Amino acid sequence: xxxxxxxxxxxxxxxxxxxxxxxxxxxxxxxxxxxxxxxxxxxxxxxxxxxxxxxxxxxxxxxxxxxxxxxxxxxxxxxxxxxxxxxxxxxxxxxxxxxxxxxxxxxxxxxxxxxxxxxxxxxxxxxxxxxxxxxxxxxxxxxxxxxxxxxxxxxxxxxxxxxxxxxxxxxxxxxxxxxxx
Amino acid sequence: xxxxxxxxxxxxxxxxxxxxxxxxxxxxxxxxxxxxxxxxxxxxxxxxxxxxxxxxxxxxxxxxxxxxxxxxxxxxxxxxxxxxxxxxxxxxxxxxxxxxxxxxxxxxxxxxxxxxxxxxxxxxxxxxxxxxxxxxxxxxxxxxxxxxxxxxxxxxxxxxxxxxxxxxxxxxxxxxxxxxxxxxxxxxxxxxxxxxxxxxxxxxxxxxxxxxxxxxxxxxxxxxxxxxxxxxxxxxxxxxxxxxxxxxxxxxxxxxxxxxxxxxxxxxxxxxxxxxxxxxxxxxxxxxxxxxxxxxxx
Numbered sequence: 001x002x003x004x005x006x007x008x009x010x011x012x013x014x015x016x017x018x019x020x021x022x023x024x025x026x027x028x029x030x031x032x033x034x035x036x037x038x039x040x041x042x043x044x045x046x047x048x049x050x051x052x053x054x055x056x057x058x059x060x061x062x063x064x065x066x067x068x069x070x071x072x073x074x075x076x077x078x079x080x081x082x083x084x085x086x087x088x089x090x091x092x093x094x095x096x097x098x099x100x101x102x103x104x105x106x107x108x109x110x111x112x113x114x115x116x117x118x119x120x121x122x123x124x125x126x127x128x129x130x131x132x133x134x135x136x137x138x139x140x141x142x143x144x145x146x147x148x149x150x151x152x153x154x155x156x157x158x159x160x161x162x163x164x165x166x167x168x169x170x171x172x173x174x175x176x177x178x179x180x181x
Numbered sequence: 182x183x184x185x186x187x188x189x190x191x192x193x194x195x196x197x198x199x200x201x202x203x204x205x206x207x208x209x210x211x212x213x214x215x216x217x218x219x220x221x222x223x224x225x226x227x228x229x230x231x232x233x234x235x236x237x238x239x240x241x242x243x244x245x246x247x248x249x250x251x252x253x254x255x256x257x258x259x260x261x262x263x264x265x266x267x268x269x270x271x272x273x274x275x276x277x278x279x280x281x282x283x284x285x286x287x288x289x290x291x292x293x294x295x296x297x298x299x300x301x302x303x304x305x306x307x308x309x310x311x312x313x314x315x316x317x318x319x320x321x322x323x324x325x326x327x328x329x330x331x332x333x334x335x336x337x338x339x340x341x342x343x344x345x346x347x348x349x350x351x352x353x354x355x356x357x358x359x360x361x362x363x364x365x366x367x368x369x370x371x372x373x374x375x376x377x378x379x380x381x382x383x384x385x386x387x388x389x390x391x392x393x394x395x396x397x398x399x400x401x402x403x404x405x406x407x408x409x410x411x412x413x414x415x416x417x418x419x420x421x422x423x424x425x426x427x428x429x430x431x432x433x434x435x436x437x438x439x440x441x442x443x444x445x446x447x448x449x450x451x452x453x454x455x456x457x458x459x460x461x462x463x464x465x466x467x468x469x470x471x472x473x474x475x476x477x478x479x
Contacts, residue, residue, distance in 0.1 A: 021313060023242050059227065068212040072204075080198045125316065
């Protein structure tokens with residue numbers, strides 16, 4: 001069920017990325033597929049995360065004037081790195097996830113821009129300006145979306161917490177007065 | 182059992198990452214070549230799928246915004262109406278005089294034995310999507326190969342050049358703007374035939390700026406002059422307005438001017454464009470133009 005929900009979220013994210021820029025230009029600074037990819041990577045399922053990264057990246061590239069595969073490359077790399085970090089560090093706290101989204105966004109932009117420059121293409125806009133706006137937009141939207149996704153996946157989250165922090169079997173307290181008897 | 186399978190997944194993941202990254206890189210390397218004739222199948226398929234989402238969303242949002250705009254505009258409708266009536270009358274007079282001029286022009290052309298090479302048909306189209314990546318500025322329009330749109334056809338808005346078609350699906354097409362760094366077109370400052378200030382316009386990757394190169398430093402160039410296409414690039418027809426000069430870094434007798442142009446079309450906010458159903462005349466490759474050496478019989 002969780003798999004279906006996340007896949008549906010990814011499809012919706014790609015559709016939003018395709019359409020929202022035509023409605024309002026500033027919404028293009030939010031990288032919706034990246035948020036879902038990072039969320040999937042934080043679930044410690046690296047395989048799913050990198051596949052999400054590749055497919056969502058290619059879906060965005062296919063309608064973009066940029067190189068086909070550049071987003072696929074950057075998002076796959078980001079998904080792998082985030083899932084490796086999530087495997088080693090416990091990151092179920094929202095406050096810890098915010099810098100992860102920001103870092104993933106900056107890395108994604110840097111790799112995307114670098115690949116284009118490497119292959120002789122010049123993306124429009126200054127790197128630092130566009131990357132900064134994208135960082136702000138994606139981090140803010142990502143934080144909200146992760147809270148929403150967490151509430152949707154609450155069942156799984158609860159079971160995972162139970163797995164990681166099993167409750168101690170409580171020993172029955174003996175009544176000292178009775179013992180004294 | 183579960184632990185082992187998890188370990189297997191972790192062991193397999195780096196290899197999968199390498200394969201996927203390599204696949205993406207190969208695609209990029211393949212795509213980064215200059216595309217002039219072919220187009221990528223994956224782009225065509227995705228465009229066709231995206232059309233089912235983009236077209237309804239655009240229709241709904243434009244309908245909603247149009248409704249509110251019409252309410253806001255209601256106040257000034259009366260004044261506007263009378264103003265428009267007046268303008269219609271003026272335009273009628275203009276059309277009548279233009280008809281006379283056209284007839285005169287045709288008669289003169291016939292006298293000089295000129296034939297019109299081509300009349301450009303304009304196919305109106307709506308912009309249904311913009312580039313999903315903030316780093317690029319291509320647009321998706323609501324016309325495709327079913328409407329007769331083909332690769333490299335020029336696109337205009339308000340009579341000024343916007344770009345060219347770079348991918349066509351049955352229902353939609355992708356337009357690359359002239360501001361893109363890889364775009365280029367032959368241009369002339371002023372009117373063709375009278376001006377000698379010929380050059381090449383290329384994109385600067387900035388959204389409202391083009392650069393014109395190779396204009397001789399000895400040519401007189403002023404800020405505010407209009408720039409038009411020459412048709413020598415083999416893509417755009419001659420005589421389409423590109424923009425106006427906003428900055429000139431003067432050259433000398435040996436170095437060309439560096440000219441910056443603001444596009445005449447509002448590339449950032451256009452909603453409707455026209456596709457020119459124009460196919461440039463076929464060019465014979467240079468090596469085939471040369472006559473093969475003839476062997477003289479002794």
